[in-house]
Amino acid sequence: MRRKIVAGNWKMNNDLKETIDLINDLKQNLGNVDVKVLIAPSFPFLKTAVDQVGDHSIEVISQNINDNKSGAFTGEVSIDMLKSIGINTTLIGHSERRAIYNEDDVLLFKKINIALKSNMDIIFCFGEELKDRKSNSHFDVVKSQLDNTVMKLESSSWKNIVLAYEPVWAIGTGETASAEQAQEIHEFVRNYISEKFNSEVADNISILYGGSVKPSNAVEIFDKKDVDGGLIGGAALKAHDFIEIIKANS
Numbered sequence: 083m084r085r086k087i088v089a090g091n092w093k094m095n096n097d098l099k100e101t102i103d104l105i106n107d108l109k110q111n112l113g114n115v116d117v118k119v120l121i122a123p124s125f126p127f128l129k130t131a132v133d134q135v136g137d138h139s140i141e142v143i144s145q146n147i148n149d150n151k152s153g154a155f156t157g158e159v160s161i162d163m164l165k166s167i168g169i170n171t172t173l174i175g176h177s178e179r180r181a182i183y184n185e186d187d188v189l190l191f192k193k194i195n196i197a198l199k200s201n202m203d204i205i206f207c208f209g210e211e212l213k214d215r216k217s218n219s220h221f222d223v224v225k226s227q228l229d230n231t232v233m234k235l236e237s238s239s240w241k242n243i244v245l246a247y248e249p250v251w252a253i254g255t256g257e258t259a260s261a262e263q264a265q266e267i268h269e270f271v272r273n274y275i276s277e278k279f280n281s282e283v284a285d286n287i288s289i290l291y292g293g294s295v296k297p298s299n300a301v302e303i304f305d306k307k308d309v310d311g312g313l314i315g316g317a318a319l320k321a322h323d324f325i326e327i328i329k330a331n332s
Contacts, residue, residue: 087311089120090318101127105134107321115332129167143171149192161200171203177248187230205244212251237279246313248292259293261302268308300330
């Protein structure tokens, strides 16, 4: 049975004190929930975050990895570095990495493979831009992003994979994605996985929604049968809002 998950991607936000304070707020006020909760602070504070979380069920994850084990890659962070401080899950393919840093499917597939070889779990992000949605090619774009990456894996690798659908057109554009539109893509992806592999893989893969989830729309989105949780951006920076979203998925 697939897991309910809510992941908070803090992006390039929160200094050291803010990181510690937010973790403490979450620990003190989250309570018991039947949801796997993940947080992705900035690289400089990952070790502090792991220590601050302690034995709480919250898991600290990475926002990104390099596609090499080690070497002359100034400013980059390797999987072994992350695992040495207790990080065992990473985002790969976030829309901002794709758009701002030009990470293409070839590079993302390299990152996926090195993560799997190191037994690191992955939240793999995918999704169409506004021009794709306007031209009604969103299904083709999503299918291509998956075909060039995770669909090339063996079915046994999918136990280490979580998917996160990001409708880029609905993030900071003034456009709004409905719960029905989220369900439509999630269902399409789950059916496609079933076709490519089998129904067992499809039924067990958690697919998160990453399109501006807020406390006000979380229940409606998470109520859809193929939406297993959320990848949360801005709302994850406020303990109250993040907790409300988590509770909406429990």
